[in-house]
Structures are given as structure tokens and as C-alpha cells.
Amino acid sequence: MGEPAQAASRSVGNGLVDRWVEAISDTSYVPLNRGELRGYLGNLAARLIDAITADDFNDAAIRDIGASMVAAHFTGAESLASTITVLGPTLSEAPEPRIRERWLAAVGELASGYADALRQRTLAEQQRITVAALAARKDAEDAKWSSERRFGAVFADAAIGMAVSTVDGKILEVNRAMCDMFGYTPEELVTRSVDDFVHPSDPVGSWDQYAELVTGARDHIRMEKPYYRSDGSLMWTDLVSSLIRDQGGTPRYLVAMIEDITERHALQARLHHQASHDPLTELPNRTLFFERLDAALARGGDRIGLCYLDLDGFKAINDTLGHDTGDQLLREVARRLHARLGERHLVARMGGDEFVVLVEGCAGAGVMIEVAHEALAAVREPMHIDNQTISVSASIGILAAPENLSTRAEVMKAADTTLYWAKAEGRNRWALFDPERHAKEITRYELSRSLPGALARSELFLEYQPLIRLGDDSLAGVEALVRWQHPLWGRLEPSEFIGLAEETGMITELGLWVLRSACAQARAWSVRFPDRPLTVSVNLAPQQVNDPSIVDDVARLIADHELDPARLQLEITESAIMATAGQPLKTLHALAEVGVRIAIDDFGTGYSNLAYLRTLPLHSLKLAGPFISSLDDRASEGPEDMAIVGMLIDLAHTLGLTVTGEGVETAAQADALRSLGCDIAQGYHYGQPEPAAAVDAWLQR
Numbered sequence: 001m002g003e004p005a006q007a008a009s010r011s012v013g014n015g016l017v018d019r020w021v022e023a024i025s026d027t028s029y030v031p032l033n034r035g036e037l038r039g040y041l042g043n044l045a046a047r048l049i050d051a052i053t054a055d056d057f058n059d060a061a062i063r064d065i066g067a068s069m070v071a072a073h074f075t076g077a078e079s080l081a082s083t084i085t086v087l088g089p090t091l092s093e094a095p096e097p098r099i100r101e102r103w104l105a106a107v108g109e110l111a112s113g114y115a116d117a118l119r120q121r122t123l124a125e126q127q128r129i130t131v132a133a134l135a136a137r138k139d140a141e142d143a144k145w146s147s148e149r150r151f152g153a154v155f156a157d158a159a160i161g162m163a164v165s166t167v168d169g170k171i172l173e174v175n176r177a178m179c180d181m182f183g184y185t186p187e188e189l190v191t192r193s194v195d196d197f198v199h200p201s202d203p204v205g206s207w208d209q210y211a212e213l214v215t216g217a218r219d220h221i222r223m224e225k226p227y228y229r230s231d232g233s234l235m236w237t238d239l240v241s242s243l244i245r246d247q248g249g250t251p252r253y254l255v256a257m258i259e260d261i262t263e264r265h266a267l268q269a270r271l272h273h274q275a276s277h278d279p280l281t282e283l284p285n286r287t288l289f290f291e292r293l294d295a296a297l298a299r300g301g302d303r304i305g306l307c308y309l310d311l312d313g314f315k316a317i318n319d320t321l322g323h324d325t326g327d328q329l330l331r332e333v334a335r336r337l338h339a340r341l342g343e344r345h346l347v348a349r350m351g352g353d354e355f356v357v358l359v360e361g362c363a364g365a366g367v368m369i370e371v372a373h374e375a376l377a378a379v380r381e382p383m384h385i386d387n388q389t390i391s392v393s394a395s396i397g398i399l400a401a402p403e404n405l406s407t408r409a410e411v412m413k414a415a416d417t418t419l420y421w422a423k424a425e426g427r428n429r430w431a432l433f434d435p436e437r438h439a440k441e442i443t444r445y446e447l448s449r450s451l452p453g454a455l456a457r458s459e460l461f462l463e464y465q466p467l468i469r470l471g472d473d474s475l476a477g478v479e480a481l482v483r484w485q486h487p488l489w490g491r492l493e494p495s496e497f498i499g500l501a502e503e504t505g506m507i508t509e510l511g512l513w514v515l516r517s518a519c520a521q522a523r524a525w526s527v528r529f530p531d532r533p534l535t536v537s538v539n540l541a542p543q544q545v546n547d548p549s550i551v552d553d554v555a556r557l558i559a560d561h562e563l564d565p566a567r568l569q570l571e572i573t574e575s576a577i578m579a580t581a582g583q584p585l586k587t588l589h590a591l592a593e594v595g596v597r598i599a600i601d602d603f604g605t606g607y608s609n610l611a612y613l614r615t616l617p618l619h620s621l622k623l624a625g626p627f628i629s630s631l632d633d634r635a636s637e638g639p640e641d642m643a644i645v646g647m648l649i650d651l652a653h654t655l656g657l658t659v660t661g662e663g664v665e666t667a668a669q670a671d672a673l674r675s676l677g678c679d680i681a682q683g684y685h686y687g688q689p690e691p692a693a694a695v696d697a698w699l700q701r
Helices: 003-024 034-053 059-071 079-093 097-142 144-157 176-182 206-214 262-276 286-299 314-321 323-341 365-380 408-424 435-454 498-504 507-528 549-560 574-578 583-594 625-629 640-654 667-675 692-699
Strands: 161-166 171-174 220-228 234-245 251-260 304-311 346-351 354-360 383-385 388-390 394-400 429-432 460-469 475-486 490-492 535-540 568-573 597-603 620-623 658-661
Touching (some): 079 097, 097 234, 097 251, 176 234, 176 251, 206 234, 286 354, 314 323, 323 346, 323 354, 323 383, 354 365, 365 394, 394 408, 408 429, 408 435, 435 498, 460 535, 475 507, 507 549, 507 568, 568 574, 625 640, 640 658
Parallel strands (some): 394 429, 475 535, 597 620, 620 658
Antiparallel strands (some): 220 234, 234 251, 346 354, 383 388, 460 475, 475 490
């Protein structure tokens, strides 16, 4: 974090120290006057703020602050609780959201450090007591009366609960603190066995450790263990149990020392709840969700399902009705989702208006679709907030026991992608994850990512398809078509990457490279074959037409390559032509003034407005492939197809345009076009796109 964030955070600390001194001064006996106490706590506060505002969050330094409180003897029953009470409200004073998030984490780390230090201190005390107890037993053999008095004093007056039992579990002695903790009399406790104090929430493996202790495999064990008091209430304890051996080393007795940590355990539970639940909706947050997801993935055989939900148009609600209303709506959505699904599955808020439902042990897509329908129904029902009725819907991406997704990152990426599919298809719907579609989109993304460097790596190249005069089957020109030799996916056709270039803004740079390369090749042909004038046709994308610099670029390329402008034809799609107005229309006229030919490509796939063509500086019209395919004897059912194509050709000629039939694949189609007076044909019947060397062979005929 920068210096402004640290300075702002230190301003929060100015009031923190005073409140801290006031809250904690009477909770423990500390040999410091008020000024010294303020200086000591001020130092701790400064260390806390430094750790929070550091570039890397220093949790170890914060835990050390908790340990420093214990070292300074702030160990009273209220010391930690008073500290938490002071630090909690300070969250609202923090200047940045990131600092507030770190502050909440820091409270937990401080409490953890405090608890660890206090446990270590208690363990040291317990160990000293144990040593004293053992020494008293040994002294009893030499001086029974002296040892009994020492051990009795230590045992009876200890502040923590103590009990002595045999290795087979029979309780022999208990002290007063133990009786007070459990609510039993000494007589009641000594009639019981250690086995009577089993609790359902005992730590996993705890009784295995106890078995090792009584057999002598261990000398002591320590754990946090729950017990039931005599009144049935729950008590959490810090239990240390040590083995006492006879002179021959045989296990004889166990000494148990028990500290009541119920309040501390409850505090830690509250802090954990705050760290793992969303404060607005009280649903589990992304932290808890990821813990559960990671655990489910780690089990391997437990297949998971996921519904990733996003509210439709939530931003408009915030913008029009206000964030308070938006927050109330989120709380209501959370309540409904939890009511419908929370008993069976984990429902969590991921942030913003996104929620997720995790289904463990997923049986397949059918189950997940039912979950999605329940979620959509819960959200769809109108909500009454602040005397107004609000209706919202949601979109859901579904993962149903997906295979080959083994990490959190892979699962969430797939869920997010699937949610995007649902959003793209409209509101109030779900989409099911499709691995093949996902793989294609990943490939598409990788292509868009590698496209900018393709030119620099010389991965793009041009091929040329012949344009044939139908009158004498001679070569009238060629169309330059770009290809991409990708290092991973091999040869890619324009349909596989031109759309990406348009989406990413690369089309202008790519189009200029195609123009430059085509002009260079046209110049080479004009030098080698001066008696065979050839028109080179190049496609222009709509973005290029909208770019005013295209006119200067074309003029410069023609001049640089000493090219006859009439030998360059620029093809523009029908939709782009029909949308021309303003700058694009000026661009077309300016290009025509340069002397290049302008052709309308794929005519018949869009507006087909011949009247509008009269106002444009066009030279050629290229009939779309569907028109041509209808001329084949196998496809034609009557004279209407021929009549339509013939009418288009006649109208184009009336406007002074030459006509090219695209997609000619059969001799029958070529003959039909020839009979209708079409000027030029292009298609696989005459030749596929090939390298420039193949055009050389045409020109040498």
C-alpha cells in the first residue's frame, strides 16, 4: 500500500490507543502507570497498523502483537474481549475497503496469537505443576509427611482442574477446581471412569492418542476437548494429560490438567463465522465456498455440481432505486435461495449479485437442472421492498459432475463461461456446461491472444483465387485471401480468425498488411507479365471503411509500388455498403477518385437495394454463392432461379457494373451464368485459392 493509505490508517490509530487504554486498563494487573500503559499500547497499535498496511499482509507480526499482550500480563478474563470490542468498531473508520478487509483478518490473527501465547503460558504452568507433583510423589517415598503436604497444597489449590486416575481409567482424586468446572462433588467424580467423559465432538483420533498414553507409547497428550457439565451444558477445555511411571518405568497413573476455555472457544467461533460468512446476507462467503469446493475436489470420487447464478439487470436497480434497496433485494434473494436449497446444499454469495449453489455427490445433469429451476423460481417471485414491488430474474451457469476439471480454477472458469452463455442467450434461463463448446472458446481465446504477434512472426500469408472471364475463359484477375499458418493448429482459414480480428481491433492492422502484400504481388506480376494486365481484388472490413486514413493508405501503397490504380479492386460487403453514410460514404468516393475499383461483395445476402447502388461509386457487383448454387441442374426446380439471377445481372449492367458470380463449382453453373451474360466467374470449378506461383502458371499460358 502507498504512503497515503498508511497515513490515513495511522489517523485511525490516534483514537484507537485512547479507547484501548480505557477498555483494558482495569482488566488485568499490570505494573504500569497510565502514561506507561498508553505508550506500551501505542507501540502495539503502531505495529498492528504497519502490519495491516504493508504491501504483503503480515499475519505473523499481528499474531506476535497478541503474544506481546500476554507477555505484558494482560491475561485477565476480559482483556482479550475488551481488545476485540475496541478493534471491531475501528473497521468502520478505516479509509479503504482493502484496509477494512485486512483489519477484520487482523482481529482474528491477533486473537489467535493471544490464544496461542496464553496456551503456551498455561502449558508452562501446567508443566511446572506436573514437575512439582512428580517431585512431591518422589519426596513422599523419602519423607512421606512432607511430600503429601506439598502435593496436597499444589493439587488442592491449583486454579485449573486436576485429576489423578489409573491407567485403566478409574478416577482416584480430583481437586476443587475440577469439581467446580464439572459441577460434581469429589465423591461423585471418583466413582466415575475416564470413559464416562466421551463426547460426540471429541477430536478425531483423540482416543487413539489416549490409548497410546496409557500403554506408555506417549508421555503426554494435549488437545482441545468438549465435555458435558452435570447440568448438561457444554464446556470446551484445554486438556493436558501426563503419564506417571513407577521406578521400573511401568505406566501407573495419569495426571490430567484441564482449563476451561469455553469463552475463548466461543470467541474464536464467532470470529471464524465472521471471516467465512457474508456480512450483508449472512450466507457463506467465497472463502468458505472455496474451502468446501477444494475439499470436495480433493476427495476425487465425490463428483460435484455447481449452479453459478447472477441477477439480471441488478445494476439498473442500484442506479434507479438506490443501493439501500439493492442491498435489501440481495438479502431477500439470499433468504429465498437458502430457504429453498440451503438445507440440502451449500448456498454462498460470491460477491456483488452473484450466488453459487454447490451440490456434493452430484448424480448428473438432471439433478442440477432441477436445482437451477428451483433457484430461478425463488428469484423470479416478486419482492416487496420499501412499499414497492420489484421483479427480478437470474441467469445460471450449470456444471453437472464435470470430468477433466480437477482444480478450483478450472471449475470456476468453466462455471463463469457457462454463466456467460446463459446471459448471452437472454434473461431468466440456465445454460449447461458443454466441454466441446468450452474447448472451442478456449481455442478461440488463444487465437485472439496470439493474433497480434502473428504478423511479427510471419505466420500470415496470402493465396489467390482466379477470376475468369466467361466470354473466353481467360484470367481477368485474382482475389487475395489471407491465411494463417498457426504453430499449434496448423493452417487456418479466414472464417476462423477474421471475426476475432474485428472483435479485437486487429482488423485494421491486418487489413493494411493484406493490402500492402497484395500490392507488392500485383507490382511483381505487372513487371513480369506487362502484356497480361491483372486485377487484384482485396477485401476491406467495415472498420477499414470507417477509418478515414484508409484513403491515404491506399494512395501511398499504389505510389510506393508504382501500381496502376485500376489494377486494384477493393471489395466491401453488401451490409457495409448499404450502411454507408457520412464518413464512410466520403471514403468510398475518395477511394474511387484515387482510381481503384470498388466492388460490392456477397450481393444478395443483405439489403439487395439496387436503387441505392446508383448513388455509390461502384464498378463491380459480386453475386453471392446461394444465387449461383440455385443454377445447378440438380438444384433448379424451374425457371424462376434463372430469371432472378438474369434480372440482377441485367440491372447491374444497366448501372454500368460488371458482374462476378461467386462460388461456381460446376460446369452447369458456369454455362448458366454465361448464358445470362455474366461477365466473370469465381469458384472451385476454375480453381481453389493457391500461392502466387500458381497464378504465374496461369499468366504463362
